[in-house]
Amino acid sequence: MDHSGQQFEQYHVIKKLGQGGMATVYKAFDTRLEREVAIKVVRKESIPPEQLERILKRFEREAKSLAKFLHPNIVPVFDYGEWQGAPFLVMAYLQGGTLKQHIGQPIPLETAVDWVIPIANALNYAHQRGVIHRDVKPSNILTTEDGALMLSDFGIARILEESTTQLTATGMGVGTPEYMAPEQWQGKASEASDQYALAVVLYELLT
Numbered sequence: 197m198d199h200s201g202q203q204f205e206q207y208h209v210i211k212k213l214g215q216g217g218m219a220t221v222y223k224a225f226d227t228r229l230e231r232e233v234a235i236k237v238v239r240k241e242s243i244p245p246e247q248l249e250r251i252l253k254r255f256e257r258e259a260k261s262l263a264k265f266l267h268p269n270i271v272p273v274f275d276y277g278e279w280q281g282a283p284f285l286v287m288a289y290l291q292g293g294t295l296k297q298h299i300g301q302p303i304p305l306e307t308a309v310d311w312v313i314p315i316a317n318a319l320n321y322a323h324q325r326g327v328i329h330r331d332v333k334p335s336n337i338l339t340t341e342d343g344a345l346m347l348s349d350f351g352i353a354r355i356l357e358e359s360t361t362q363l364t365a366t367g368m369g370v371g372t373p374e375y376m377a378p379e380q381w382q383g384k385a386s387e388a389s390d391q392y393a394l395a396v397v398l399y400e401l402l403t
Contacts, residue, residue, distance in 0.1 A: 199237065204279045207235060207286065214335070216372075223289060226274075233274060236349070237284040248281060255283040261327070262350050269318040271338060271348040290346065292339030299334055299400050308401040311337075311345055315394060318347040323387045330385045332393035333375045334400065 199209045199222060206228040213221045213234065224235045243251050259276035262285075266272075275286035295311065303311075315337055319329060329336075329350055336349040371380050377392035379385065 199279075202279075204235065204237075204284060205277050207233065209235065216335075224286075226286075232289045234271075234287045234289040235284050236287065237279065237282050240280075240282045252278060252283055259285060265322070265325075265350070267318055267321045268344070269314040269346050270321065270350070271346045273350075287348065290338045290340050292341050292343065294335050295337035295339065295345065295397070295401075296334035302403060303401040305402065308398060311401065312394060312398050314345045315347050315397075319387075319390050319394065322350065323390070328385050328387060329390045329393075330380070331371050331375070332390050332397065333372050334397055337397070 198212055199220075200211050202209050204224070207224045207226055210223045210225060210232075213223050215221070219236045219238045222235045222237065224233050225231070226233050238255070240248075256276065259273060262273040263275075271290065272288050273285055274288070277284055277286070315332070319332070322329060327350060329347070331349055332347070336347065338346050338348050340346065371385075375393040375396050377385075377389040380389050
């Protein structure tokens, strides 16, 4: 379902930016604060109906936790809400694209390391606060207009992790297979799982 043109509370949805297995990202306009934002809407079909109420409550807890993050390399979370039973996060909108757009040809070692270090710092910040990303990949690493890298998409995989069995049964696994550490397939994500995924990103950049 495409929500373009709809109104989510004070947010006017402008256009779809991308879609993954668990959520869809839109560019939107905050009519209250008059600024562009990005809205990540969890796909309702990725949540078993009998777990919806519990997932929504967990979503609220996680959103409040993520909103407290203050790090130059983590995309800030501004707000959260629910639209027709689908939870959504409101984040900063960055116009520089994603790191995925730079993959396809080998990147010089020095450049690749310079790109990865800020993301490693962001993960270290989150890990010190007890949060594991669970879905580190190039499409979740965004760039600002001046070229700074920021890690996005904290929270979605964690919020839905309790439903791993049901999601996998419907073909909606938690995480992205190419970047998932072996233990993630058993629902045992750790800090090392994020480090593994970031190492895969670095390998991709270099090769």
